[in-house]
Amino acid sequence: MANPVEVDQKGKFNRQTNRFTIPFGNGEGELPVEAGRYRLIWAEICPWAHRAVIVRSLLGLENVISLGTVAPMRPDVPRVDWDFSLDEGGVDPVLGIQYLSEVYLKTDPEYTGRPTVPAIVDINEGKVVNNDYFRLTNYFEIDWAPFHKENAPNLYPENLREEIDALSEVIFHDVNNGVYKCGFARSQEAYEEAYDVLFARLDQLEERLATNRFLFGDYITDADVRLYTTLVRFDVAYYAAFKTNRNRIVDFPNLWGYLRDLYETPGFGDTTNFHAIKQHYHLSNHIASDDQKSLNILPKGPDTSIFNTPHNREDISGKKEKFLI
Template identity: 50%
Template sequence: MAKVNISVTDEGDFIRSASRFDARITADGQSPWPVAADRYRLVVSLACPWASRALISRRLLGLESALSVAVADPIQDDASWRFTLDPQGRDPVLGISYLSEAYLAADPSYDGGVSVPAVVDIPSGMLVTNDYLRLTTDLATEWRAYHRPGAPDLYPRHLRAEIDAIVETIFDEVNNAVYEAGFATTQQAYSRAYHKLFARLDALSERLESQRYLVGDTITEADIRLFTTLVRFDAVYHGHFKCNRHKLSELPVLWAYARDLFQTPGFGDTVDFDHIKRHYYRVHTNINPTGVVPEGPDLSTWHTPHGRERLGGRPFGDGTPPSPIPEAVGRAYAALRD
């Protein structure tokens, strides 16, 4: 099992490390990494909210045939993310046992953390980027040549300023705030994160009471970024990270909003609660030293009616939902997650 290194300030506040590899894959030829089908492999953990953003975006945009995916074991060891879900413990495309091998191929002297999502150049085996903040907007904009017919515009130009502003707030006060609460090492640091988180959730509840989506009348990048925290809230953050003023299921507006997205093709069909719970409860031994994984919560409630249709909105705008996951692919995907 991995020994997770958490950085905190002298006051006990959690510090998130910046992405060390931030190259961009672009369509304009200005980057050494051009957009190309079948050249790159997206490495994810189904447990990780940052990686889940990329999985959702990839599915909504129909990039499955252009950008393949490697799924890491949710339980890390000291070498971090590993491919023990695959035969012989190696990713069948990259031929590596650990994601760290791609990091070292990019920089042999690298001795920092290994994170997902990560995009690896298949021919060279080198890590291109682990910049989770930028990756999904690039999938929405730079990879347009490979979007499926009817793909939604997840980052519409006329709404970008508004999307950028709200996702910055969501990152600071929701996505990262749950970690700040969970990894705080003083009561004061925990209290700051706790109150910041729930103040923002209250504000988001107020915003979403009268509109179906965060920005405009369609699903955008902003909704993806909020969803990946909300879907983990009751299973992990409420108990494990002590974000326990309320469960998500006790916040009527956000609970309905999250269920609406979960039941939208491309969202819930990328979620794996087993991987989520096993990762957090077994890897974070500083918080849960026994490694016991809780049985709950009841996941059937994610499929209950949400009533958000009354607010109108067009989930995919002028586009269409992604096709159902093909049965053969679905079986292989499910087997990989077991």
């Protein structure tokens, strides 16, 4: 949900900035990298949080950084929040909290923004130490390297980091956040402007993927994780709920094959919950229309079994392996 301050006078959605952005590292004032110290809070519906969970899985950090999951539907309270109603007693078993806002307010009693996921919480202090979704996967890839599993993939090769960062910035503004700019627009002009930018960028990515198996060639990188989490939600949620309806992803031959290639890769599809995604975007009390909420009807389609159909993307690279080790 967008707070009123996130919509400008022209009806354009401007996402709130992250409040807790101290980096991980060994330098003074940085967050120490310690196994068992932190808990990653995510929502299965959230593309920003999903990419952190994918990278956590790919790098083998599951036993190093614990995972807490908030429910896909917003709680019925007079504020924007997330709750732990999926857990026994409606309380996170490690942090002992019912609502995500509790750790945000414990960290900063004057915090007035939306409590967002992903959030890295210091378990001992019960405080949010980082909610910088834009940099979090990079911290996992670089600073948490001492805890990577054996033969963990190199998702952020040093020789490509500048190019990956540049493309990720474009993908964020035009695609990741672009669908929200459509869905949260409060004027026809703002909606159409975001819509045109979104599909112009998807057309360019479709062309790029005609000759590249992944965004940077033969191997999956951090940029692919970032694009995946929007593409996988597109047809089941954004196409209808956010009115991003020029094309579905299944209508783009290269993007659709690319999406299936990623979905069928461990760490991607097995962390994707289509039912939760549909619940949130179609029934949530801050996105669905009044008519949808009153009817409380969850769309039956689309058929997500097609995500497991052959894609033949390996023919482009000539390689079966997808990761640079």
